[in-house]
Amino acid sequence: MKRTTIDLWVGVFVTAGLAAILVLALKVGNASNVSTSEAYHVIAEFENIGGLKVRAPVKSAGVVVGRVEEIQFDNDKFLARVSLRVSKSYRFPTDTTAAILTAGLLGEQYVGLEGGGDTELIKDGGRLKITQSAIVLEKLIGQLVQAFMGNKASEASNGGKPPAGK
Numbered sequence: 001m002k003r004t005t006i007d008l009w010v011g012v013f014v015t016a017g018l019a020a021i022l023v024l025a026l027k028v029g030n031a032s033n034v035s036t037s038e039a040y041h042v043i044a045e046f047e048n049i050g051g052l053k054v055r056a057p058v059k060s061a062g063v064v065v066g067r068v069e070e071i072q073f074d075n076d077k078f079l080a081r082v083s084l085r086v087s088k089s090y091r092f093p094t095d096t097t098a099a100i101l102t103a104g105l106l107g108e109q110y111v112g113l114e115g116g117g118d119t120e121l122i123k124d125g126g127r128l129k130i131t132q133s134a135i136v137l138e139k140l141i142g143q144l145v146q147a148f149m150g151n152k153a154s155e156a157s158n159g160g161k162p163p164a165g166k
Contacts, residue, residue, distance in 0.1 A: 038088050039066065040124040044098040044111070045079040050134025052100055052109045058084050059101075060113040065090040068111060084111060093118035099132035109134060 049071065058066035066086035074081050086092070095116030102109050113128075122128075 039085045040088055040122075041069065042084045042086055042092075042122055042126050042128060044082050044084060044128040044131050045074065045077065046082060046098075046100060046131050046133045047079060048133040048136060049080045049082065049100055050102075050109055050136055052082070052111070052134065056108065057110045058086060058113060059110055060090065060092070060115065065113065082111065086113075091121045094120045094122055094126065095130065096122065096128055097130040097132065098128045100134035102135075106137075 052068065052071065054068055054071055056068040057064045058068065066084055068082060069085040070083040072081045072083075073079075084098075092113060093116045095118040097114045097116065099112045099114070100109055101112040
């Protein structure tokens with residue numbers, strides 16, 4: 001009798017463990033809570049999307065309002081075309097701006113929407129005209145180093161004195 005009780009409890013714990021792993025996998029996998037039937041699609045074009053990925057969140061005021069559905073490259077404009085799926089319960093004006101932002105210093109990238117003041121709302125298949133590309137950290141560091149090295153080179157050519165006007 002004791003053996004069956006132990007086997008039962010082992011089975012319960014194994015089942016609970018498998019359920020916990022399944023829930024964790026769905027959370028990590030960014031399982032979408034916006035179904036296709038309850039959403040509308042919006043297109044935004046960016047010069048640089050950085051590390052943005054399909055299924056990344058679309059947020060407004062910190063609230064997840066949708067997901068990135070598809071990312072394509074436009075061969076004619078040399079831009080990244082990002083298709084966003086936004087829940088119908090969130091409506092945005094036509095002059096809404098979209099920016100690729102980063103959660104924290106090195107966190108995941110997401111699309112941030114900031115509503116404008118227009119009275120007309122974006123329709124299904126609409127385009128966001130005002131976008132801001134991702135900030136590439138490596139590019140910023142390179143510019144900072146280049147500016148720093150440029151100042152050092154100017155000082156060296158002026159006999160150790162800072163450049164004029166500084």
